[in-house]
Amino acid sequence: MENIFFTSWESLIRTFIICILAYFSLVLMLRISGKRTLSQMKEFDFIVTVALGSTLATVLLSKDVALADGTFALALLISLQYLLATASVRSKKFSRLISSEPTLVLYQGEFLQEALKKERVTENEIRSVLRSQGVSSIAKVKAVVMESNGKFTVVQEGSLSNPDSPLSNVRKVDE
Incomplete structure (x- = not known):
């Protein structure tokens, strides 16, 4: 209980040095690896x-992890x-093996119940997404797609220049 607020100046100096070195190591590795790493x-x-x-938090706060070990772990994850x-x-x-395909959850104003069940999403959650996009009527919506990252894309009527483009790789659950 005695070290709850302050351990030692040595501990603070170690954290300061490790934080600066680990931070710049991570920034350098992320710049080398490209934008996709955090996309x-x-x-x-x-x-x-x-x-x-x-990993960065562990390197900064755990005295059991050396900077070289933490930097190696960061580099390994990025690699x-x-x-x-x-x-x-x-x-x-x-x-296809490592990630899911986008799923159509609403099409031409109709909720696709099988897709909602499979993705564990409710109609109310889709309505909430529509409200947040400023959609006043489901009838104005061509489709709602649950993307592979869990975000929703709302395609409104008349917004498609090419009818196939945004929906071309979307999986319909009922098919």
Whole structure:
């Protein structure tokens, strides 16, 4: 209980030095690896983002983890994410294996019940998404798609220049 507010000046100095070095190491690695590392486009992108934050926090606050070990762990996570992203871009089969396809949950004003059940989403949640997008009537909506990252895309009537484009790779659950 005695170390609840302050351990020692040595501990603070260590945290300060490790924080600066780990932070700049992470920024450098992220710049080298590219924008995709933190994009959260797919499930594994989100996992890597959370894991990077957790690893950085552990490096900063745990005296049991050396800076070299933490930096190596960060580099390994970024490398694995880079390899997965590269493999998913080069192989559609691999991409389908590691991430889900977008799902149509509302089409031409009709809720697709099987899709809602499969994705564990309620009609009220879709209505909330529509309200947040400023949609006043479901009749004005061509489609609502649950993207592979869990976000919703609302396609309104008349907003498509090419009728296939936004919905071309969307999976209908009832098919």
